[in-house]
Amino acid sequence: MDHTPASPPHLLVIGGGFAGLWATRALAKSPLRITLLDRSNHHLFQPLLYQVATAGLSAPDIAAPLRHILRRQRNVEVRLGEATSIDPTARQVALADGSVLGFDYLLLASGATHAYFGHDEWAAHAPGLKSLDDALHLRRKLLLAFERAEACEDPAERTAWLSFAVVGGGPTGVELAGTLAEIARHTLKDEFRRIDPASARVRLVEAGPRVLASFPEELSDKARRQLERLGVEVSTGVPVTAIDDGGYRLGEEYVPARTVVWAAGVAASPLARSLGVPLDRAGRVSVEADLSVPGHPHVFVAGDLAAVQRADGPPVPGVAPAAKQMGRHVAASLRARLAGAPARPFRYRDFGNLATIGRMAAVVDVHGFKLSGLLAWWFWLAAHVFFLIGFRNRLVVLLNWAWAYWSYQRAARIILGGRREGEPSGDAPG
Template identity: 90%
Template sequence: MTSTDAALPHLVVIGGGFAGLWATRALARAPLRITLVDRSNHHLFQPLLYQVATAGLSAPDIAAPLRHILRRQRNVEVRLGEASAIDAPGRRVTLADGSVLGFDYLLLASGATHAYFGHDEWAAHAPGLKSLDDALHLRRQLLLAFERAEACDDPAERAAWLSFAIVGGGPTGVELAGTLAEIARHTLKDEFRRIDPSSARVRLVEAGPRVLASFPEELSEKARRQLEKLGVEVSTGVPVTAIDEGGYRLGEEYVPARTVVWAAGVAASPLARSLGVPLDRAGRVPVDPDLSVPGHPHVFVAGDLAAVQRADGSPVPGVAPAAKQMGRHVAAAIRARLQRRDASAFRYRDFGNLATIGRMAAVVDLHGFKLSGLLAWWFWLAAHVFFLIGFRNRLVVLLNWAWAYWSYQRAARIILGGQGDDGPPAPRT
């Protein structure tokens, strides 16, 4: 670094997800020094994370090293580390290794973690899906369940191993349930000698009145029917009240099940608490219209960590398009600060909702233009391939999906880890 570079204003970006990465890339030609800090060395395309968990894709298919993505952006330094505290008035970020980064501007985009609604003890028995570590652990757990059932002599115990529950009827829960049913009924066909994988019970549990509550009711009902056609039991209107190593309690009914997956809720990264500002009920930071923190105009929050309202008063959803838009807006706001101009207010452009249910089954809502079934599935596939980072990722994902479509096979069906690796990944705090 030259002395001229060192004199430039310093932007620290915490989080290499959609918001952090899109802001960083939008500032490629800005007169700034940028330090991007992330606990992982890669950017992850989270909408396809469930495909890694269900053995349809490998980890590198939906992730790319941050250093490689930013290799030609000369004003960026990538730092592998975890932020542990923020001193907003003092303009300092402390990392878990004890090192301190000073900043002129800060973008906090550290995302969200699992929320168990006051029952954190459930995490040990019902893993969630937010990182590649989560996905690889879940893949191991799902595939091992069939292996354990094959080796089991007790019919009741075998049935428990072949009982799967996904808690949460949002897009992630729907996608997981539909894909798991396809694995049991098609992918594993004829591969076992003592069990029939198609007898596996896959149940999607939603405490609310319907699955995909953010979609129009018409599409929600079509999604339910498509799930049931795949063999998924859809349970709505009754919450899960307990989860342990043997199963879960649905209302007053206890259901033996050795595999429960949590897709019911998220909470903001606890790092937001160190800002010392009021947070909303989900732990998110209510921000000013330009996405800066009230009282700290040099600190910005974007992505799942930001509590932002649309013009009609409804919250901006925690989805990838919103995070990308916030990242680009923060970049524009920082440029305005550098030029001593007022930054404009953030306005979210909602392009619609997509969710896939399974093979040739999906639902699409584009502001009144609704699709379901095969056409929706092709639309969903094209959209997700298009938004992947890098030509290699797009090509590999497209080839893997084409192979899975014709053969019903899933290319990444390898169980990794040793006998002592059955526990969930360490929590991300």
């Protein structure tokens, strides 16, 4: 990985999410040698990740191999690996496999992870949703809960297996709770002999005063009513104070529940700490106007890891369109830098806010133009399918959705995993 003075400058991009990938693609014609480093071999369309967790889509439906996306961009090398620390002065990044990558420019776009607000012990009981592996783990957990309830002889135990809680009333929590209620009420209908899946309790728990706090209050109310119509019990204004193997505590009330899903907190990637620059409360890097790091003009941060203040509005939100815009802006900053031109400040272009709730229900807020219900859902579906990378994925995803909504079925209800690596599969039937 040595860089001789004659070769073009080396840009290292950490993270093949929206920010990293969009920056990389925008630099296709620039005189740079680019290395794109990611822990996984694929770019993930994260806005539909909850659909993999709830068995509506297969993992490959919403992911594409980074190598494949970038195969024709000859100035890029994709590398599978995990960065563990960054030395911005020595311009080196250490990887988990012991190797070291040098760089002339660095774009750190490694995203966010779950935050348990100082209760890391909750992680084992309330998994979150960030990667495809998380989604398959969650799918397994949700589907197995109904299986355990069916096999269970003790009524109290059975009730606990049929008690689901989603912690966090943001878009992910709302999507998960709405879809989970749909599965219990419709998808699993007629499939069990000892339990009635429709009797499952699906609770959405939000410590703040309302769900979808980033939306206008009117749409929060609509979302709550749509959730309740789907069969979700919405609890706001009371924080979760404990989560263990048997259930969770909401204020003073202990609720037996075998399945708790975490959709409450995101924290920036721990990699940011190794930069040695001030971070905000959520662990994000407060970047300069051109998205470079204070004191290290050759290091940029984009995506969920960047804390960008705006003079004329709230901070830039951690959503896919913002990450793409930041990625493209870093590319523009770098091009300007290489050409000796001054850098421009990043300006976030807000296209509006949309969240889906469940079968045929969503809310949309585009600069004060508000929609909810079926029409909002069609708007949401069109926007998301349109932005899915790659023609094939889009078509298959559309078909899977059409099928799921037409038939109330979810095609991917296959429990995977649970076998330890290297262990032979034994007497797996048929």
